[in-house]
Amino acid sequence: PIPVYLDCDPGVDDTLALAYLLASPNVELVGIGTVSGNTSAAQAARNTLDLLCLAGAPAIPVAVGAHDHLDHPYAGGAGWVHGDNGVGGVELPRAPGEPDARSAVQLLIDLSHEYEGRLHVLAIGPLTNIAHALAADPTLPARVAEVTAMGGAALAPGNITPAAEANVFNDPRAAAEALAGDWDVTLVPLDATMEHTLSEEQRGMLLADERPFVRTVGEILDHYFDFYVGTYGRRTCALHDPLAAVLAAGAVTPTRAPRVPIVVDVSDGPGRGQTIADLRTQRIGVRDHDGVRTRLVLDVESSIGQHLIDTILA
Ligand code: BDR
Ligand code: CA
Numbered sequence: 135p136i137p138v139y140l141d142c143d144p145g146v147d148d149t150l151a152l153a154y155l156l157a158s159p160n161v162e163l164v165g166i167g168t169v170s171g172n173t174s175a176a177q178a179a180r181n182t183l184d185l186l187c188l189a190g191a192p193a194i195p196v197a198v199g200a201h202d203h204l205d206h207p208y209a210g211g212a213g214w215v216h217g218d219n220g221v222g223g224v225e226l227p228r229a230p231g232e233p234d235a236r237s238a239v240q241l242l243i244d245l246s247h248e249y250e251g252r253l254h255v256l257a258i259g260p261l262t263n264i265a266h267a268l269a270a271d272p273t274l275p276a277r278v279a280e281v282t283a284m285g286g287a288a289l290a291p292g293n294i295t296p297a298a299e300a301n302v303f304n305d306p307r308a309a310a311e312a313l314a315g316d317w318d319v320t321l322v323p324l325d326a327t328m329e330h331t332l333s334e335e336q337r338g339m340l341l342a343d344e345r346p347f348v349r350t351v352g353e354i355l356d357h358y359f360d361f362y363v364g365t366y367g368r369r370t371c372a373l374h375d376p377l378a379a380v381l382a383a384g385a386v387t388p389t390r391a392p393r394v395p396i397v398v399d400v401s402d403g404p405g406r407g408q409t410i411a412d413l414r415t416q417r418i419g420v421r422d423h424d425g426v427r428t429r430l431v432l433d434v435e436s437s438i439g440q441h442l443i444d445t446i447l448a
């Protein structure tokens with residue numbers, strides 16, 4: 135299995151991604167760091183510990199990461215999407231464990247030594263911790279096999295503003311720095327994630343399971359399904375973070391994922407957080423640009439909703 139460090143802000147779709155990663159035979163989750171985004175970094179760590187305990191998962195270190203973003207303070211989360219506690223308003227049984235004494239940045243750096251050359255970084259929140267880790271240890275990229283990050287919108291509209299996707303909008307400079315790192319980054323933007331959804335019937339399969347953890351994941355999705363009525367016109371949800379998790383696990387290969395330069399708008403204007411990818415030849419097919427190490431996932435043809443459910447229920 136691939137050793138994975140997960141950087142996250144659970145978060146309803148983060149929770150679904152976590153459930154998938156715990157169940158995937160391709161992945162060994164070796165550490166989790168949290169960041170403010172959907173909720174605060176501290177609340178995200180509480181949610182992660184409670185979810186891991188409910189899942190009966192082996193002791194995976196959970197470390198609290200950055201509360202504030204590089205250029206601005208944490209703005210209070212996205213309660214209208216993820217519920218005020220980040221997990222759809224569901225009260226999770228409180229786990230006895232506490233977060234790791236290290237920061238998420240230190241945990242990531244330590245794991246990069248322990249799993250040198252093999253560690254996969256999967257970032258499904260704002261990229262604040264990743265940027266801090268790069269600044270703290272410029273040799274980090276040499277020890278990381280690959281980075282997969284959910285974020286951005288290339289040709290698709292944004293979701294938090296017309297131009298920007300939430301993870302990048304919450305910390306545009308961190309995203310710019312993570313993308314500029316000397317490592318292979320696969321960016322999974324809204325262009326791909328909005329095409330993958332979960333149905334009410336598939337949520338029902340989680341709710342019908344006898345394991346409390348799996349049932350709770352189904353319950354947590356309820357609030358998120360309500361939010362997405364405004365986007366899809368029906369109760370469903372986009373599979374943002376789960377798609378990034380499935381790709382990091384190598385379970386599915388993207389149909390279209392060119393290596394192209396990506397610039398992040400770090401201004402305070404209406405384009406703030408926009409990810410500007412060089413797709414100028416897209417009508418005839420986008421070529422990989424020489425020397426570019428960022429892959430932009432534009433299309434994943436095989437539908438991942440049922441794969442997620444099957445893996446979690448297995
Ligand atoms: C991303 O933002 C968060 O709300 C989700 O958890 C996901 O990581 C989607 O834009
Ligand atoms: Ca997330």
